[in-house]
Amino acid sequence: MTIVIVAINVIAYLLEIRHGGSFFGGPSDQTAVKWGAIPYELTHPGDHCELLQRSLPQGTVSRIVCQGEPGVSGTPGPQPATWITVFTSMFLHGNFLHIFGNMVFLAVFGPNVEDAMTRPRFAAFYLVGGIVALAAQVAVDPSSTGPTLGASGAIAAVLGAYILLYPRARVMTVVFVIFFFTIVELPAFVLLGLWFILNAIAGASNPFGGEGVAYFAHIGGFLFGLATIRLLVKRGPPPGGVPAFGAA
Numbered sequence: 001m002t003i004v005i006v007a008i009n010v011i012a013y014l015l016e017i018r019h020g021g022s023f024f025g026g027p028s029d030q031t032a033v034k035w036g037a038i039p040y041e042l043t044h045p046g047d048h049c050e051l052l053q054r055s056l057p058q059g060t061v062s063r064i065v066c067q068g069e070p071g072v073s074g075t076p077g078p079q080p081a082t083w084i085t086v087f088t089s090m091f092l093h094g095n096f097l098h099i100f101g102n103m104v105f106l107a108v109f110g111p112n113v114e115d116a117m118t119r120p121r122f123a124a125f126y127l128v129g130g131i132v133a134l135a136a137q138v139a140v141d142p143s144s145t146g147p148t149l150g151a152s153g154a155i156a157a158v159l160g161a162y163i164l165l166y167p168r169a170r171v172m173t174v175v176f177v178i179f180f181f182t183i184v185e186l187p188a189f190v191l192l193g194l195w196f197i198l199n200a201i202a203g204a205s206n207p208f209g210g211e212g213v214a215y216f217a218h219i220g221g222f223l224f225g226l227a228t229i230r231l232l233v234k235r236g237p238p239p240g241g242v243p244a245f246g247a248a
Helices: 002-016 029-035 039-043 082-091 096-115 119-140 152-165 188-205 215-232
Strands: 049-056 059-066 170-177 180-187 244-247
Touching: 002 082, 002 096, 002 119, 029 049, 029 082, 039 082, 039 119, 082 119, 096 119, 096 152, 119 152, 119 215, 152 188, 152 215, 170 188, 180 188, 188 215
Parallel strands: 170 244
Antiparallel strands: 049 059, 170 180
16 A cells, blocks of 8 residues: 555656646646645635736746635636645645655655554555644644645654554664765664654744745644554554664
8 A cells, every 4th residue: 555655646746747847846836726735725615726927027926816815806717626635735746856755754664554554544544644734734824825735744644653653663764964974773763753853843933834844744644643553553563663764
């Protein structure tokens, strides 16, 4: 199931860059706004958002406008139902590095978590984790008009499950120090615990997201994984877990 989810993400990325996007640069802004999950749309049922572009002497200016906002009138073009974007946003990514990083983490930690439950349970766990992660981000900034894209919230749920199931699993980690790097083995609870702490600190200092990163989606997904994994396991995990390979 992990392989299937990775494949779906890759196929979705290739499809989203077909119209105006590029392989390394990601999808066009129009695609991101149309198929991404926009908090404003989720908290204002029936209202939709659209990307407006104006050509000025100094270049093209883009702005996302939404029905119901002050000074906004008219009807946007055809839009998918808002509830559909809750799911499509989980399989879309902003650029090549975005999807590459997410898929590496999913490929590293997903199989061991999947092994602890049945395949249907893992699929449901992944999807619900992504929904909970999105809900956490929306709760922080319900009027945001910026589209949310990426599998990181659902993957954060997988990481939360992994740290509880295999806290002492040794994770081979590539650590970059300026222009150099080295490989060290760290216990999962150290690596993933540090990842969570950094996200919590970044989220506290940038409640509405910084540099396009949905920190509270990561936090919400991770906590969901911690809270629910014990309810879904089909058997006790192998002592110490299976060694994994990751990057930091």
